[in-house]
Amino acid sequence: MTPILIKTIQFFLSLSLLIVLHELGHFIPAKLFKTRVEKFYLFFDVKFSLFKKKIGETVYGIGWLPLGGYVKISGMIDESMDKEQMQQEPKPWEFRSKPTWQRLIIMLGGVTVNFILAVVIFIGLVFTYGEEYIANDSLKDGIWVTEKSLGDELGIRTGDKILSVDGEKIEALQQVLPAMVYGENYTIERDGQVIEKTIPVDFIETLSEDKEKARFISFRLPFIINDIPKKSPNADSGLQKGDAVVEMAGKPVEYKDEVTPILEANKGKEVPIKVMRDGSPVDLTISITDEATLGVVLGMSPEEYKEAGYLELKTLKYTFWESIPAGWNKGVKTLSDYIKGMKKIFNPDTGAYKEVGGFAAIGGMFPDTWNWPAFWATTAFISIILAFMNILPIPALDGGHVMFLLYEMVTGRKPSDKFLEYAQMIGFFILIALLLFANGNDLYKWLFK
Incomplete structure (x- = not known):
């Protein structure tokens, strides 16, 4: 079908x-x-x-x-x-x-x-099924803002740690975006400082302009090689699955967001990199394509990210009696969030009415x-x-x-x-x-x- x-x-x-x-x-x-x-x-x-x-x-x-x-x-x-x-x-x-x-x-x-x-x-x-989520406070180096324009509109940047929205602590990473949509203000930690910020009144309208980019907040993706396709320009570079890039073109790196500007600045060039392999550093030389890519596949399973210490994956299991208050609270929270959303719809300044379907x-x-x-x-x-x-x-x-x-x-x-x-x-x-x-x-x- x-x-x-x-x-x-x-x-x-x-x-x-x-x-x-x-x-x-x-x-x-x-x-x-x-x-x-x-x-x-x-x-x-x-x-x-x-x-x-x-x-x-x-x-x-x-x-x-x-x-x-x-x-x-x-x-x-x-x-x-x-x-x-x-x-x-x-x-x-x-x-x-x-x-x-x-x-x-x-x-x-x-x-x-x-x-x-x-x-x-x-x-x-x-x-x-229980509940499985990435613990928001386990992201040691904050979040990754994948769309800078949306981050700038909201006033948030890569590396920020989102603490709460409207005074309510954010427990799960996947709660961040819905909370921002329904919320009025939020609190972040940036470079060791706690900062209060106001969510722009027209933020919903900004999100709706490009729904493909709406999920712009994620955990920071470590630059760890998952696969090197045979057609990759770096198939014979010595890179191996599991290599964690820690230095590129002489600059220390750990996450994809740190590597991207280096790739952009070195299109079509060969640059030295250092990777950690089985706990030991290995020096290699890699080729950067004219499209600012390496031709490799990144990523690990959530469990592997957890084992590597990048995040904590929490799984909550409920007995039948425990599931009753949990289900009730979920129903009340869903209704509360929907009411907040309706308030925004009736405020023309938010532009939320454009999303009524x-x-x-x-x-x-x-x-x-x-x-x-x-x-x-x-x-x-x-x-x-x-x-x-x-x-x-x-x-x-x-x-x-x-x-x-x-x-x-x-x-x-x-x-x-x-x-x-x-x-x-x-x-x-x-x-x-x-x-x-x-x-x-x-x-x-x-x-x-």
Whole structure:
């Protein structure tokens, strides 16, 4: 299967699971409170359904328009806009006849299930696979900024040690970039001095301009030879696999970032180098190509880097009971980070609104090969997104209904059906506008980027 097909299958599988469970979050409390549910649909059935079957008082079906799903609860002003039903006298089994606290629980059921689902997935992931990461404080010579322009924009350079972002210590190297994206300020250690820096307000926009270079922070790569291809200009130079270059053209070096400028300055030349081999220094002469390369392959496995003392690779394993708080904390942290990201989207100065995406962007989050851990991690993240988006106080969303129910509980006055109808229509148009904007962004990026 092609990568696009694999992504598409994962997208629809994940979306279907999340929609069904979200709607179950409304369906189950509605049935517990003896409220009639007329329809339970995966996707929307505009004009016709792909499948439907009535069981009891509820029609279960699959629509053809994959923009979401719904449960139609009797006596409720929702996306069905069933005005005829609302003009009749309230029936005991209708939503509008139930106490406010019951209606509130029914409306909160969907987002509650979405958040709980994400936590359950995170629990399963950490219990099954644990967590493996490069300990940020183990990088003895700091980080490697692979794209200088991005580093300059952020105010960070190779060799810096990133201590914290927004006062929160960075434990794992892979946490650095997400923390920078969501954060406001950070602390580094440079040449023995602790420095506080502010993250530029438009840093997200800067990153989005070239996503190929977005992952510009890495551990410093030691210049250790992994392979010398037969076609390499240095195939007969005496270099061997495992050689660690410690001097080149008379200058002491250890990392690739130190070697690169020397290669640039000596294109097309032969220069002396010194390597450490089995604990002893060896002097050699190597050829630098006109493209400023040696024609060799660098790199070792994470375990070999660890053994050589360049980094510490931590693996955390959890018992079942330990995985529960770990999964909960991961869910809370994911939600917290997403809220921070949404704040940046609503600030035009950040340019983050340009990164808002629709279905193509969501589908692009899935890996292009079938990978169950990645699939479930992505599904958990999307579930968090759905929980947050649905609780926004926009009419036509769960959060809009919750807002009106809270108003009713506080004031003792229920908004009129006519008001709720108009609010539902306004909310619907807001959602359509957001949908068009998000998917329009996807289309623009596909056409022009």
